[in-house]
Amino acid sequence: MYEKMMVTLDGSDLAEEALPCAKDLAEKLGSQVTLLAVVPDGKLVSIYQDYLDKMAEKVGEETGVKVNTSALVGKADKEIVSYIRDNDIDLTVMSTHGRSGIGRWVL
Numbered sequence: 001m002y003e004k005m006m007v008t009l010d011g012s013d014l015a016e017e018a019l020p021c022a023k024d025l026a027e028k029l030g031s032q033v034t035l036l037a038v039v040p041d042g043k044l045v046s047i048y049q050d051y052l053d054k055m056a057e058k059v060g061e062e063t064g065v066k067v068n069t070s071a072l073v074g075k076a077d078k079e080i081v082s083y084i085r086d087n088d089i090d091l092t093v094m095s096t097h098g099r100s101g102i103g104r105w106v107l
Contacts (some may be wrong), residue, residue: 001029001090002025002029002031002090002091003030003031003032003090004031004032004034004087004088004089004090004091005022005025005026005029005031005032005033005034005089005090005091005092005093006033006034006035006036006083006084006087006089006091006092006093007019007022007033007034007035007036007092007093007094008036008037008038008076008080008092008093008094009035009036009037009051009052009055010037010038011037011048011051014095014096015094015095016055016095017095018093018094018095019055019059021093022059022093023059023062023063025091025093026059026063026065027063027064027065030065031065031090031091032065032066032067032068033056033059033063033065033066033067033068034067034068034069034070034087034089035052035055035056035059035067035068035069035070036052036069036070036071036072036080036083037049037051037052037070037071037072038071038072038073038074038075038076038079038080039071039072039073040073040074040075041073042073045071045073048071049069049071052069052070052071053069055069056068056069070083080092
């Protein structure tokens, strides 16, 4: 049913509030999880990728589910929708839009 789940993260505490819900769902449904970040500047990709990798390790340890990561460059709305379509994502978990964490620090 929900084999592939995606969680969007931007480095903020607000975005990370979606993780407990996503972890519970992934465990119960046996979903593969992808943590996705979209950054406006290619120079920031490695910073976000490191962040996603750390979060993926934590989520994987806590749930036992497979966790992938992807940091993309572009406009968040377009990249998220494209990723969902291109990767056959069944369920997306995200919090409301906020600007804090890494994104706020960079600005």
